[in-house]
Amino acid sequence: MTRSVYVTGIDRGDGRQVVELGVMELLTRQVDRVGVFRPLVHDGPDRLFELLRARYRLAQDPATVYGMGYEEASALQAEQGTDELVSVLVDRFHRVARDYDVVLVLGTDFADTQLPDELSLNARLANEFGASVIPVVGGRRQSAQSVLAETRNAYRAYDGLGCDVLAMVTNRVAREMRDEIAGHLADRLPVPCWVVPDEPALSAPTVAQIAQVLDGKVLLGDDAGLARDVLDFVFGGAMLPNLLKALTPGCMVITPGDRADLVVGSLAAHSAGTPPIAGVLLTLNEEPGEEILTLAARLAPGTPVISVTGNSFPTAERLFSLEGKLNAATPRKAETALGLFERYVDTADLSKRVSAPSTDRVTPMMFEHKLLEQARSDKRRVVLPEGTEERVLHAAEVLLRRGVCDLTLLGPQDAIRKKAADLGIDLGDSLLIDPATSELRDAFAEKYAQLRAHKGVTVELAYDVVSDVNYFGTLMVQEGLADGMVSGSVHSTAATIRPAFEIIKTKPEASIVSSVFFMCLADKVLVYGDCAVNPDPDAEQLADIAVQSATTAAQFGVEPRIAMLSYSTGTSGSGADVDKVREATELVRLRRPDLMIEGPIQYDAAVEPSVAATKLPGSQVAGQATVLIFPDLNTGNNTYKAVQRSAGAIAVGPVLQGLRKPVNDLSRGALVQDIVNTVAITAIQAQAQSPAR
Structure with a gap:
């Protein structure tokens, strides 16, 4: 019998898409053929399914994903009763289940559904499908006592209706209350209850979403800029010095279109990385002159500048009610969601509980999943010498959001920050080191001179050599300041691995690399x-x-x-x-x-x-x-x-x-996912070459 997992809730706004995405990630690690079924669907595009289909390369016909629309379900239930509604949905579920090893069922969303006792309907469908249930409870803007009570009540409700409850997830709780709530729930339920804090970046709209909702005109900005998350809004009406003090990382500056000084000043601050902003929104249907736009494009290439017709107050009202959504057009949000899920949910335990049927098949996606999981299990630090390369920065963002490893990026620090800001990338707590100015340069020069003394290398010559990012990164690995190195996206194979031959050298049992x-x-x-x-x-x-x-x-x-x-x-x-x-x-x-x-x-x-x-x-x-x-x-x-x-x-x-320590080379045509995989492999090699930390 096909295994199925039913993710459901008790009310709207629980952010369960994070859990649905996380469970899909676990299922695709275990088996190749994973199906999706949503019993009831609203009119319009299904953003989550489109994300799942794009991310996991699902070949499933979208027409088979959905049972029926809410309006049709409400009419059928009113005319022929709940039994008939359930019978039709069970039949449509089994049409999907027969073609897949496991099916992920996406429960109803409790939003404008006009269905009585929706929780009971989800419970009955799960039972009729033979599915195990993961109820999700939303805790946003609730006290700890309220969250605890709702979580316990949700478990009792689904368990009392005969459901096989695998685990509970309490989601979107205030970060400062997360540990308290998790501690209280740890021994009070017969199944695990994982508590996931609220993550502002997930509910933050992207610049593109804001432009679409406000019917804005994009004056400047590229795709990467439009994909940035808007974490805050700063309204510009004051003089420039006061506005600059109010800027926050990831904010959108909202100002009348005739305030060229605020436009230029905000973008100049972004270019300097103090702080990087999401973009600028111009109101009153006013657009700066061509010379201002030209200057703006040079100051912050790729940063969006959008013009809308309304004034600032009604624009603000619409913005504050806007919430970002996970969909195929927001892959960075998906990485953030998975990183959050994998950090706060015991995925090893949940995988055992899901226990999808085993398979001997190993698909590319399953192999890639395993790499990231294995690297994450014992985090190491990997140095990336090509810190200003766009593909490397995008890969770094994925690695950091997924918690795969710690990173050090080499290159001029201001250039790395500016490039990251232009791409809308948050490098978190990554170390940024410029070999040319680093305090490590003298010590590395002495070390390299010692290693190559038999080739006549002096400290003076070594001082120049170690300013090269690949030599500097290799010495970081040799000296234990990093566990491995990955380079080669813009350097030749020889330039990448020659330093390793000279500095790290081969293992005693290996005659060659x-x-x-x-x-x-x-x-x-x-x-x-x-x-x-x-x-x-x-x-x-x-x-x-x-x-x-x-x-x-x-x-x-x-x-x-x-x-x-x-x-x-x-x-x-x-x-x-x-x-x-x-x-x-x-x-x-x-x-x-x-x-x-x-x-x-x-x-x-x-x-x-x-x-x-x-x-x-x-x-x-x-x-x-x-x-x-x-x-x-x-x-x-x-x-x-x-x-x-x-x-x-x-x-x-x-x-x-x-090699004694891991150094790996990239193809100069490497894609972002290639870089992610190679860094994960390097971290795993480092795990094998030194004891767990």
Whole structure:
């Protein structure tokens, strides 16, 4: 029977979308086929489903997601009774359930539904669906006593109606009351109750949402600027010095359109990062002259300036009633929501309680989820030398919002802050260090000179070398000021990894540094090595690459079954290239008799069971290899790119192995998610190389 989880509430305004998104995240970590069902829906777009569909690449037909509209449900209930309404919705639920391993059910929203006793309807639907229930209680603007009473009453209500209550979530409580409420609830309910504080950034509208609601005209601003959260409103009517004192981070400045001084002054403050603002809203349908707009665009590129027709007072009334929503157009809010959920909900416990049916399939999304979860379990600090690169900053925001690791960004501090402000990115408590002016530069120069004295490097020469961001970042790792480093989005592979060869060096048991790619296919993850570092390894080096790759595979949850690839299988071929692979295979067997390995073997025999049955019957590896070792860089690099493009695989890497401490290289075409994954991998490597902290 298909497992289903029903997220519901007791009243409107509980912010349960955070919980629905968090539960979806957990379910997609466990199984590949997750369906969504919303029994009742309002007219208009379903923002949450569109977010789930975009974020989790759902292939589900939207027409199957919804049971029926509220108006239709109300009429059916009035005419034929609740039993008929429930019968129709149960039938439509099972049409979805038969196609999926698990279904997430999104309960009714208690907002203008015209349904009597909505809580009982949700409870009955959950029971008829065979779904376990997670009730969500909203605590915004309530006292601690009120929140405690409502939470207990909600549990009793759903439990009393026969529901299988998995857990309770009390959401949007005042941050200062969160620990008190959690402590009181800890032993007072028979199921866990997780208490999540209110997060202003989630209820804050974006600049784009404000422009849409007010029918504003965007005079300046790019997509990144329009996606900024508006955390506060500051009304400009005073002289500029007084306005500047009133500015707060993430605020929107609202001023008559003829106050050019306030427009320019606000944007100048943003450019200086004191503080970064969300944008400027001009009232009275007044627009600054062309010369002012040109100056504004130069001062704060990308920062929105919007013009509306009304005056400041009615505009303010509409703004203060506006609340931001999670949807597909606000991916940064989704990251904030997931970070909040994962911080305050025991996701390991909830995963066990949900207990979706297990599967041997490992999809790319499941692999990526596991990376972030594993990195988050023991947070490490990763240094990013390319601190002013836009993709790196976007990745840093995702990593920080999800609580994956701590970060240090290198580069001119003012330039990093300005770039982050222009992109609307909050770097939180990340460390910003400029190698050129850092107090660490002298000590690093002495250290580097010592390490390279045999090459004639003096302290004076070293002083110049360590101002390079990659050398500086590598020395931070070497000296324990960071646990790992990721670079390469704008630097060459040589510029990224040469400092590691010179400073960190190889592990005692490793003869060379090599690399692997995690190739995320539709239903499994394979490990390819070496596709990025060693052009033509000899037999000894090839054996080292195989052992290192098996260790890396196991570290990331891939059971190592090693295929030593060649153009022949078994004893069918001969020649120097095949002999090299055969010798390397024997060396691995001698060094690590515990590893399952086959070689020489052709690619098709390594991964396709039907071919393996013919060419190498009875082999433990043939047909089910997970670690594929290529005989040279030419073969490996071309193969991984061919599989990536032809099979639509996601290639995560290259992941360097054999170094004493983790340093990883990015492709210069790396996407934001590639950077996020590589940083997570680096943090996990750091966990393995030093004790838990």
